[in-house]
Amino acid sequence: MDLQASWNFPTAITVGEGCLVLLGQRCKALNMTKVLLITDPGLSGLPMVKEAIGSCIAAGLEADVFADIQGNPTGNNVRDGALFLNAGDFDGVVAFGGGSSLDAAKAIAMIAKQTITLWQAEDIGSNWTRVDASLMLPVVAVPTTAGTGSEVGRASVITDTDGPHHIKRIIFHPNMLPASVLLDPTLSLSLPAHITAATGLDALSHNLEAYCAPFFHPMAEGIAIEGIRLVKDYLPRAVANGEDVAARTQMLVASTMGATSFQRGLGGMHAIAHSLGALYNKHHGLLNAILMPYVLIRNRSAIEERIIRLSRYLQLDDASFDGFLSWVLTLREQLNIPHTLAEIEIDLADVVLIGQMAAQDAAAAGNPITLTDVEYSLLFSNAVNGRLL
Numbered sequence: 001m002d003l004q005a006s007w008n009f010p011t012a013i014t015v016g017e018g019c020l021v022l023l024g025q026r027c028k029a030l031n032m033t034k035v036l037l038i039t040d041p042g043l044s045g046l047p048m049v050k051e052a053i054g055s056c057i058a059a060g061l062e063a064d065v066f067a068d069i070q071g072n073p074t075g076n077n078v079r080d081g082a083l084f085l086n087a088g089d090f091d092g093v094v095a096f097g098g099g100s101s102l103d104a105a106k107a108i109a110m111i112a113k114q115t116i117t118l119w120q121a122e123d124i125g126s127n128w129t130r131v132d133a134s135l136m137l138p139v140v141a142v143p144t145t146a147g148t149g150s151e152v153g154r155a156s157v158i159t160d161t162d163g164p165h166h167i168k169r170i171i172f173h174p175n176m177l178p179a180s181v182l183l184d185p186t187l188s189l190s191l192p193a194h195i196t197a198a199t200g201l202d203a204l205s206h207n208l209e210a211y212c213a214p215f216f217h218p219m220a221e222g223i224a225i226e227g228i229r230l231v232k233d234y235l236p237r238a239v240a241n242g243e244d245v246a247a248r249t250q251m252l253v254a255s256t257m258g259a260t261s262f263q264r265g266l267g268g269m270h271a272i273a274h275s276l277g278a279l280y281n282k283h284h285g286l287l288n289a290i291l292m293p294y295v296l297i298r299n300r301s302a303i304e305e306r307i308i309r310l311s312r313y314l315q316l317d318d319a320s321f322d323g324f325l326s327w328v329l330t331l332r333e334q335l336n337i338p339h340t341l342a343e344i345e346i347d348l349a350d351v352v353l354i355g356q357m358a359a360q361d362a363a364a365a366g367n368p369i370t371l372t373d374v375e376y377s378l379l380f381s382n383a384v385n386g387r388l389l
Contacts, residue, residue, distance in 0.1 A: 003185075003249045010152050010260050015183035015253060017245055023052050023094065023140065024059025026180045030138040032092030034062040036085050038105035039097040040069045043144065048187050052096060052142065064088060066108075069097075072168075072277050072284070073104035074159045075118055081105075082112035085137075095141040095178060098199070099148025099284065102141055103156035106176045109137040110156075123155060123172035123362060131173050141178035144187045146238075146251035147199025147285045149206060149259025151181045159278050165353065166278040170362050183256065185248035193239050197335035200235040200251055202285030204228060205269050205292060206258030211310065212303045213265030213366040220264035225313055227257035232314055232327075239335055265366025268295040268358070272380055275357035280346055289337045290344070293328055294383045295367075298375075302368035340386040347384060354380045 004016030014022060027035050035056050043049055044067035056063040066084045069077050085093070085108060095105030111118050113135035121131050141151035150156070155172040188196075207227035210220055231254050237247035272295075273287035296303075304321045311319040316327055338344055355377030358364060364371070371379070382389060 003246060011177050011179065011181060013152070013181040013183060013256065015249065017186055017249070018184060019182050020048070020051060020142065020184045020187065021055055022182060023142065024055040024057070024061060026140050026182065027056055027061055027092055027094065028059045030092060030140065030179055032061060032138060034088070034090045035092050035094055036088065036090040037063060037065045037094040037096050038069065038081060038108060039065065039067050039101045040071075041067050043067070043097050043101070048144070049096065052094065056094070064090070069101050069104045071100055072159050072281050073100050073107075074161050076161065077104050078107045078111065078118055078158055081108040085112045091137060093137050093139045095139055095151070096144070098143070098145040099150045102143060102148065102150035103158065106139055106150070106153075106178065107156040107158055107171050109139045110171070110173055110176050112137065118158065118171060119160065119169060121171050121173060123170040128173045133173070133175050136173070136175050139178040140180045140182070142182045142184070142187070143252065143255070145191060145195065145199045146188060146248070146255040147202035149203065149255045149257070151178055151259070152256050153177065153259045157274065167357065168274040168278045168361075181256070183249070183252040185245050185252055188248050188252065189243055189245070191242060193242065194336065196239050196242065197235070197337060198283055198285040198289055199255070200231060200238065201289035201292070201332070201335070201337065203251065203255040203258045204231045204235070205288035206262045206266070207231065207254070208292070209267040209269055209366065210258070210261035210264045212299065212306060212368050213267060214302070214368050215265050215366065217264040220261040223257050224261035224264070225310060227254045227261060228310065229314055230254035230257070236331070236334060266363035267367035268298065268364065268371065268376070268379065270363035271358040271361040271367065272354065272376065272383070274361050274363060275354050276341070276346060278357070279350060279354070282344060282346070286337070286344065289332060290339070290341055291383050292332070293325060293388060294379060296325060296328065297388060298371075298379050299368045341380075341384045342386070348381060351377050351381055
C-alpha cells in the first residue's frame with residue numbers, strides 16, 4: 001500500500017516519507033516571510049531541525065529557532081517564546097517536535113500579539129472570544145512523535161506554575177488549529193522504544209476515551225475505532241523495529257485520529273494524568289498508559305456494551321470487556337509499561353489534592369461516570385497500589 005496522501009480533515013494534512021521538504025512551501029503559502037520554528041532543547045541541534053530551517057530558507061524565507069520549552073510546557077515558556085517572537089518580528093510559526101513543543105508553539109502563536117494574558121484564554125465558558133483572531137499567527141505543525149495529536153488540536157495544555165501548586169490549564173481557540181500539517185515518518189525513526197511505547201499508548205488513550213465519552217458525535221466515534229485498530233496493529237511493530245517506516249506512518253495517523261476524535265471528549269485518564277503531570281512533571285503519555293486499566297474498570301458499568309462492540313471490531317479472541325482489558329494489560333506488559341504509579345515514584349502523599357484537581361479538570365466532564373473528588377482519590381490510590389478491582 002502506498003502510504004502517501006493529502007487530506008483536508010480536520011485541516012490540511014500531508015502524510016508520507018520525506019514530506020518535510022515541503023515545509024518552506026507551506027509556510028510561504030500562508031504568507032509567512034519570517035518563520036520562528038519552536039521546538040525543545042533535545043531536538044534543536046539535530047539534523048532534522050537544520051533540514052526544516054533549510055527548507056524555509058530555500059523558499060526565500062528568514063527563519064530562526066526558539067527551543068526553551070519544557071517537557072510539560074509552562075506559562076513562562078509561552079511568555080518567553082512570545083517575547084522572542086515579538087522581538088524578532090516573526091510573522092509565522094512552525095510547531096516542531098513532540099506534543100509539548102506543539103502545544104507551546106500554538107499557544108505562542110495565539111497569544112504573542114494579544115492584549116490579554118495567556119490565562120485569560122483558558123478554556124472556561126466563552127473566554128476564547130476575548131482573543132482577537134486577526135492577531136493570531138499562522139502555524140504549520142510537524143510532529144516528531146506519534147502520541148498527542150496536537151498538530152490537529154484547537155487547544156494547548158500549559159502548566160500554570162504561578163499558584164500555590166502547579167496546575168495544567170487548557171488554552172483554547174478554534175483558530176489554534178494549525179493551518180497545515182506535515183506527517184513525515186522519517187522524523188520519528190530515531191525515537192527510543194520506551195518513548196515510542198508511551199506516546200503510542202497516549203494515542204490509544206485519546207481514541208479510547210473519545211470512543212467512551214457520553215456525547216453525541218458519531219463521526220468522532222468512527223474515527224476513534226479505526227485509530228484504536230491502527231494502534232493495535234502497528235504500535236508493537238514500531239516499538240520492536242523503530243526503522244519500520246510503515247508502522248511509524250500508521251502510528252502518526254493514529255495519533256492524528258486520536259486528537260481529531262477527542263473533540264467528542266476525554267475522561268478520567270486525562271483528568272488524573274493532567275493533575276499528576278502538573279505536580280510531578282511526569283511524561284503525559286506514560287501516565288495515561290499506567291492509568292488506563294484502572295479507569296476502564298471504574299467505568300465498566302457505563303461502557304461495557306460499547307467495549308464489546310469495539311472488541312469485535314478489533315477481532316479479539318475474547319470479544320468481551322474482560323477480553324479487551326486483558327488485551328490492554330498484555331499490550332502494556334509487551335511494551336514494558338509499568339503496572340503502577342508507584343513504579344515511577346508517585347506515592348499517596350497528595351492523594352486528596354489529586355482527587356480535587358482531577359474532579360475539576362476539564363477532561364473529567366467527558367468521563368462516562370461523573371466521579372467526585374473522593375472517588376478520583378480512590379481511583380488514583382488504586383493506580384498507585386496496583387489494585388485492579
